[in-house]
Amino acid sequence: MERFAGKVVLITGAASGIGRATAERLAAEGATLSLTDVAAEGLEETARTCRDAGSEVLAQVGDVSDEASVAEVVASTVEQFGRLDVLVNVAGILQFKDLRQTTLDDWNRIIGVNLTGTFLMCREALDHLLASGGNIVNTASTAALAGHPWTVSYSASKGGVFALTQTLAVEFGKQGIRCNSVAPGSVLTPIQQAFELPEGADPKLVYRIMALDKQRGPETVASTIAFLASDDASHVNGTCVKVDGGTLA
Template identity: 50%
Template sequence: MQRFSDKVVLVTGAGSGIGRAAALRIAAEGGSVYCLDVNQAGLDETLALIAAEGGAAAAQLCDISDEAQVRAAVAACVARYGSLYALVNMAGILRFDDTDALETSAWQRVIDVNLTGTMILCREVLPHLLASRGSIVNAASTAALSGLPCGAAYSASKGGVLAMTRSIAVEYAKRGVRANCVCPGDINTGMTVDIKWPPNMDFELIGRISSLSGAKGPEVMAGVIAMLASEDGIHVTGEDIRVDGGTLS
């Protein structure tokens, strides 16, 4: 299956986790992938994995909360490949804090990356996606749909991504651009392995975010993302697709 032949896809968070899994899947399906991340070593590994399978990819360091860096990255992608068909927006940060001890600076950093950074990417790619009648896939979360203990900042950021994506979907549907969210739940990535728990965390509440079938790796997200980004999802826009093993069922 070569759903992305002759198509260019920009993937954020491509240096690890769900972003890497998405980049690998899209490259395997014939896409030219432009990979963004803040981790150069992670980007290098992703490029090596894609090259080993005969895929096409390039990479650039980019903090998505920095407007100048995002503009430069999008311009470099289009200059290299000549067009842009889809944005897969998976970059983000996760932290847990007792809400009564949540520092404003920590709150702001989560919002800056997860919500504002996602918006900046969407804004900067939209002129190119209007030309290609392309697609946006943003990373929301089950935390956007259900309470996450000690996750006020993260939940707020992902709820914002979900609402923003629906707004973009409505605004641009008649002009041929689709926008959807994936809502991962209980996915093992580096981000979830290295969690720093707050002092008063009630671990009995973690059962609320555990899947019925057990945690899975990021590769389970890749097929859903590829469907939404490709023309197989041509009649899907403004949706949030849960990939959570039944957590919220």
């Protein structure tokens, strides 16, 4: 399947987990890739795998929460490849904390990467996507769709991503841009190392969301992102697709 032949796709958070799996999936489907992440080593590893699969790849270390860095990443992409067809916002951070222990710094850091980072990337990429008739896929979370304890900053950030996605879908849909999101449940990636519950927390409240039969790998989210980003989803706009095995059904 070569759904992305001739398409330029920019993926944030590409050094690890869902971002890496998405890069590999789209490389296998013929995409030209612009990959970015704060983690240089992992980023280079993803770039190498994708090049080995036959993709042309630009890999740039960048911070999605930094306005200047975002501008640089998008500008270099268009400079190198001449266009941008798809933006996939995957970069994100997670923290489990009781509300009372959540500092303003924790809140600002998580909102800054997950929500502000998505906003900055969308804003910077918009004109290029309008020019190509492209689309955006953002990464929300089931944490935004139902009560998810001890993640006040994270859940709020992902609720923001969910709302931002619907807003852009309506604001720019008539101009030919689609904007959708995925809401993974619990997926086996390094972000789960943050899964350390605060003292006294009832794990049952978290596990009711966590496991249906067994946890799956990031390729399950990557294949959903690939569908939403492809022309197969040409009539799908403003949707959030849960990838959680039906846990919250």
